[in-house]
Amino acid sequence: MSEKPYSPIPVTLEKDKRYSWCTCSHSENQPFCDGSHRAAKATPPLTFEVAEEKEAYLCTCKRTSNPPYCDGSHKV
Ligand code: FES
Known part of the structure; x- marks a missing residue:
């Protein structure tokens, strides 16, 4: 499986x-976000900042309960 x-x-x-x-x-x-949500009439982006530089895994499946961070929901 791929x-x-x-x-x-x-x-x-x-x-x-x-x-x-x-x-x-x-x-x-x-x-x-690249602005595509406007043409798609979809949900706007979530804006965020971090207090200290850090490495993070950002969610792409959009099912996380802790946006923008991955919570493992893509594996379910
Ligand atoms: S392209 Fe802007 S939120 Fe998806």
């Missing part, structure tokens, strides 16, 4: 930088 789709994407998040996490799955720049 690799599961929608695996989380590892990213380095910079302190105090504003990020827009795609909530609608239409972005071609996952896990971040």
Whole structure:
């Protein structure tokens, strides 16, 4: 069987930088918003910042209970 789709994407998040996490799955720049939700009339992005630089796995399946972070829901 091939690799599961929608695996989380590892990213380095910079302190105090504003990020827009795609909530609608239409972005071609996952896990971040590229503005495609407007044409799709879909849900807007979730904006967030982090207090300290850190490595994180951001959700791409959009089923996480802890957005924008992966909580393992893609495996279910
Ligand atoms: S493209 Fe998905 S939230 Fe903007």
